[in-house]
Amino acid sequence: MIGAACKHTRRGSWTIAAITLATALFGAHTAWTVSAASSAHAEGSGDVLSLGGSVTEIVAALGQEHRLKARDTTSSYPPSVTDLPDVGYVRALSPEGVLAVNPSLIVAEEGAGPPEALEVIRAARIEYVEVPEAYSRDGILRKIEVVGDALGVSDRAEDLARKVGADLSTAMTKAERAEADKRRVLFIISANGGKITASGSGTAADAIIRMAGGVNAVTSFDGYKQMSDEALAAAAPDAILMMDRSGDHAVDDEELLSLPAMRLTPAAETRDVIRIDGMLLLGFGPRTAQAVTELSGALYGGEG
Amino acid sequence: MVAETQSFTAPRDRHLFARQLHLWLAAFLIFCAALSLQFGAADVRLSALLGKLVTGEPLSQMERIVLFDIRLPRLAMGGLVGAALAVSGATMQGLFRNPLADPGIVGVGAGAGLGAILAIVLGSMLPLGLTQLIGAQLVPVAAFLGGWGSTLLLYHVSTRGGRTSVATMLLAGIALGALAGAVSGILVYIADDQQLRDLTFWGLGSLAGASWGKILTAGPLIVISIAAALCLGRGLNGLALGEATAAHMGIAVQRMKSVAILSVAGATGAAVAISGGIGFVGIVVPHLLRLACGPDHRTLLVNAGLLGASLLILADVIARMVISPAELPIGIVTAVLGAPVFLWILLRRRGVVDL
Amino acid sequence: MTLEARSISVDYGKRRVLHGVTFMARPGAVTAIVGPNGSGKSTLLGAVSGDLPHEGTVSLGGRDVARMPIWQVAAQRAVLPQASRLAFDFTVLEVVRLGLQSGRSGDRADIPMRALARVGLAHYAARTFQELSGGEAQRVMLARVLAQVWEPVDQGEARWLLLDEPVSSLDIAHQLQVMQIARDFASAGGGVVAVMHDLNLTALFADEVTVLSEGEIIAAGTPGAVMTDAILSRAYGCALKVSTPPARNIPYILPHAAAS
Numbered sequence: 001m002i003g004a005a006c007k008h009t010r011r012g013s014w015t016i017a018a019i020t021l022a023t024a025l026f027g028a029h030t031a032w033t034v035s036a037a038s039s040a041h042a043e044g045s046g047d048v049l050s051l052g053g054s055v056t057e058i059v060a061a062l063g064q065e066h067r068l069k070a071r072d073t074t075s076s077y078p079p080s081v082t083d084l085p086d087v088g089y090v091r092a093l094s095p096e097g098v099l100a101v102n103p104s105l106i107v108a109e110e111g112a113g114p115p116e117a118l119e120v121i122r123a124a125r126i127e128y129v130e131v132p133e134a135y136s137r138d139g140i141l142r143k144i145e146v147v148g149d150a151l152g153v154s155d156r157a158e159d160l161a162r163k164v165g166a167d168l169s170t171a172m173t174k175a176e177r178a179e180a181d182k183r184r185v186l187f188i189i190s191a192n193g194g195k196i197t198a199s200g201s202g203t204a205a206d207a208i209i210r211m212a213g214g215v216n217a218v219t220s221f222d223g224y225k226q227m228s229d230e231a232l233a234a235a236a237p238d239a240i241l242m243m244d245r246s247g248d249h250a251v252d253d254e255e256l257l258s259l260p261a262m263r264l265t266p267a268a269e270t271r272d273v274i275r276i277d278g279m280l281l282l283g284f285g286p287r288t289a290q291a292v293t294e295l296s297g298a299l300y301g302g303e304g
Numbered sequence: 305m306v307a308e309t310q311s312f313t314a315p316r317d318r319h320l321f322a323r324q325l326h327l328w329l330a331a332f333l334i335f336c337a338a339l340s341l342q343f344g345a346a347d348v349r350l351s352a353l354l355g356k357l358v359t360g361e362p363l364s365q366m367e368r369i370v371l372f373d374i375r376l377p378r379l380a381m382g383g384l385v386g387a388a389l390a391v392s393g394a395t396m397q398g399l400f401r402n403p404l405a406d407p408g409i410v411g412v413g414a415g416a417g418l419g420a421i422l423a424i425v426l427g428s429m430l431p432l433g434l435t436q437l438i439g440a441q442l443v444p445v446a447a448f449l450g451g452w453g454s455t456l457l458l459y460h461v462s463t464r465g466g467r468t469s470v471a472t473m474l475l476a477g478i479a480l481g482a483l484a485g486a487v488s489g490i491l492v493y494i495a496d497d498q499q500l501r502d503l504t505f506w507g508l509g510s511l512a513g514a515s516w517g518k519i520l521t522a523g524p525l526i527v528i529s530i531a532a533a534l535c536l537g538r539g540l541n542g543l544a545l546g547e548a549t550a551a552h553m554g555i556a557v558q559r560m561k562s563v564a565i566l567s568v569a570g571a572t573g574a575a576v577a578i579s580g581g582i583g584f585v586g587i588v589v590p591h592l593l594r595l596a597c598g599p600d601h602r603t604l605l606v607n608a609g610l611l612g613a614s615l616l617i618l619a620d621v622i623a624r625m626v627i628s629p630a631e632l633p634i635g636i637v638t639a640v641l642g643a644p645v646f647l648w649i650l651l652r653r654r655g656v657v658d659l
Numbered sequence: 660m661t662l663e664a665r666s667i668s669v670d671y672g673k674r675r676v677l678h679g680v681t682f683m684a685r686p687g688a689v690t691a692i693v694g695p696n697g698s699g700k701s702t703l704l705g706a707v708s709g710d711l712p713h714e715g716t717v718s719l720g721g722r723d724v725a726r727m728p729i730w731q732v733a734a735q736r737a738v739l740p741q742a743s744r745l746a747f748d749f750t751v752l753e754v755v756r757l758g759l760q761s762g763r764s765g766d767r768a769d770i771p772m773r774a775l776a777r778v779g780l781a782h783y784a785a786r787t788f789q790e791l792s793g794g795e796a797q798r799v800m801l802a803r804v805l806a807q808v809w810e811p812v813d814q815g816e817a818r819w820l821l822l823d824e825p826v827s828s829l830d831i832a833h834q835l836q837v838m839q840i841a842r843d844f845a846s847a848g849g850g851v852v853a854v855m856h857d858l859n860l861t862a863l864f865a866d867e868v869t870v871l872s873e874g875e876i877i878a879a880g881t882p883g884a885v886m887t888d889a890i891l892s893r894a895y896g897c898a899l900k901v902s903t904p905p906a907r908n909i910p911y912i913l914p915h916a917a918a919s
Contacts, residue, residue: 554733
């Protein structure tokens with residue numbers, strides 16, 4: 001009996017030792033392989049770390065993509081930048097990850113963080129430029145100017161801003177409608193499980209809808225909120241706008257429009273669901289004029 | 305009776321093994337610490353730095369920052385948080401006489417979560433002066449106050465006439481958790497999408513925000529709380545036989561309960577405040593140790609502190625290496641490693657665990 | 660170094676279950692508390708051992724227990740509860756060792772094994788407590804209690820065993836074994852107070868018997884003096900016949916119906 005109990009205890013010791021050791025080996029192995037692989041990173045040849053999708057787009061539009069060394073997770077356009085190392089989500093950066101990239105300049109959209117990471121970056125005396133965010137034509141031009149100054153290509157930035165500004169003005173003028181003709185647009189950011197989270201006012205979606213000559217169907221709150229079926233029916237959107245996330249967000253039109261909340265809306269009758277790439281639509285970068293034209297075209301037909 | 309002593313010798317002693325384990329785990333902790341200083345996204349290696357120290361070659365600025373401002377505080381924070389969670393878990397389990405009890409039971413998690421959400425969502429509404437004064441520490445401070453406050457509230461509610469009812473505390477904890485969850489839900493509704501993302505990341509837990517400032521604020525509290533908990537071994541052992549029997553054996557039960565609850569609130573509250581929600585350490589670590597060398601709390605608490613610190617430091621190495629230069633929230637790593645072990649424990653003990 | 664409980668009253672909610680009872684026990688004797696279910700036996704022991712809030716004072720050797728530090732009380736007396744539930748997988752030996760923690764200092768490392776041997780369970784030392792039968796668990800708990808007050812007399816002062824129905828879940832052989840342990844403890848100068856159900860076992864092993872009925876003591880004294888037809892029949896509310904086999908002069912109790 002004593003023997004059996006001892007064996008039991010000993011087996012317990014072995015179990016814990018095995019689990020602990022396995023974890024340790026796994027950790028060590030991960031560390032080793034990754035650190036060995038890190039030298040083989042497909043690092044960009046430049047010395048600039050770009051944080052924020054629209055910032056990266058502007059850098060590329062300024063013809064400075066070759067200067068990028070790394071990017072954050074939200075930077076996915078132009079597609080070529082996805083080859084660069086990813087330092088993580090722009091608001092949850094790892095300080096060592098940023099230092100590991102060893103940039104001499106960081107261009108970051110407003111709200112990058114956390115503050116502890118920024119503190120370390122400051123301590124490392126890496127030049128850090130924050131690009132202010134604003135959902136408007138002037139806001140975009142201001143971003144271009146700031147990024148251009150940071151990269152020391154102010155002239156190019158001026159050219160780009162002039163061109164983007166002109167495109168935006170043209171697109172917005174074309175999209176302009178008389179108040180009575182404006183269609184009511186509902187931007188849905190998520191329809192998971194039949195629960196619809198839509199945009200109120202003060203968001204990038206709200207801004208792009210207005211720039212494209214539409215009216216945001218929901219203005220009773222700020223930001224993105226889950227809405228009740230009745231509130232959605234009462235919002236009576238003429239069209240529904242969603243991000244086109246190429247597949248991973250598989251609520252198809254049929255499913256969406258058959259939701260009780262949607263069935264009563266004018267949009268369901270006309271089956272008017274517009275899907276546009278999220279970064280293009282909400283990025284407020286150099287491509288926003290294109291987004292305005294696409295959205296306006298989708299809303300009002302070819303003449304938009 | 306003297307003759308009997310000769311004929312019956314004590315069987316092989318796992319208490320002795322538990323004491324030897326102190327040394328082994330201390331060595332393991334040092335190994336993990338070295339690993340944590342050696343590896344990171346940046347190409348700075350402890351082995352190389354030690355070489356430079358020997359030759360007297362000065363460290364580069366990059367090396368100094370990576371070592372002293374990033375990896376060392378992370379190491380310290382990982383060790384403190386891991387030890388705090390594991391020791392608190394063991395203490396709670398002893399106090400509630402249940403191997404599945406978790407610091408969350410005394411409302412620390414729910415309260416800290418509520419505090420953090422309040423700070424993240426409503427922080428921007430504070431008068432500017434106050435925000436600047438507290439600055440980046442707002443969320444941790446609020447989380448700590450929330451965790452500590454809810455525990456004290458629970459403690460107060462379940463203590464009548466100088467006696468704390470552990471059962472009342474358990475049930476009141478569930479109620480308070482639900483209430484905190486509801487309030488959090490309301491706040492989530494108010495939150496904008498940036499704040500929501502911050503909330504998600506806070507909830508997953510991370511050591512990425514490690515800084516000497518946080519360690520200096522939370523560290524002393526964690527150390528004092530752990531030290532207090534380590535003195536409870538004898539009392540918790542007695543409590544395994546029930547409160548009445550513990551009292552018969554000369555244990556000041558009520559005082560011990562107070563110390564246990566305050567230390568858990570202090571250690572876990574501070575740990576959660578600086579690192580967010582990190583799961584499974586508090587349950588899995590003490591449980592593994594109980595399997596290995598028995599439930600004697602005098603050794604269990606010390607071993608839990610050592611193993612908890614080691615494993616969390618290790619988990620952090622994994623968290624920052626797998627998708628380098630980005631990193632995973634450490635809560636994900638502890639969940640991925642801890643959940644299967646936890647499940648294994650449950651299945652193994654099926655029928656024995658009664659809540 | 661007598662154990663005195665003066666004017667003990669205990670209330671459960673609004674119901675008073677002990678009515679100002681005064682109980683005394685002396686070292687060197689086994690004092691049994693008997694009485695029917697609900698008479699307040701275990702309640703009295705609960706008050707004496709400090710588990711239950713009560714009116715009145717309990718003193719050991721003239722010192723008020725309520726004013727003594729809890730560790731000092733624990734060094735003086737050990738309490739065996741009716742039933743014990745144990746959390747966690749302690750081994751039998753570890754459980755017995757728990758009793759040591761509150762004892763006096765000295766060379767004590769061998770006491771747990773000796774205590775286990777005393778209850779005949781030394782060979783179970785490495786088993787987990789959870790896998791024991793009810794009777795074995797009860798004996799292990801007795802070993803733990805013995806370990807707490809291993810020397811019946813310590814520095815000239817008697818130590819006490821308070822046992823709440825110590826033989827309730829035991830077979831006849833182990834009933835005798837456990838009662839013999841209590842007897843030996845008392846013979847060595849210690850004090851034993853035991854709540855008992857079995858009147859014949861009580862008559863065999865007790866030096867003093869206190870009979871409780873409806874929260875009051877109706878008789879106290881030697882078994883020969885207390886265990887009479889009249890007192891027991893009154894206490895238990897049924898006709899009982901006490902006979903005394905002349906050889907040993909120990910009362911022997913039979914239900915009336917069977918005796919006639």
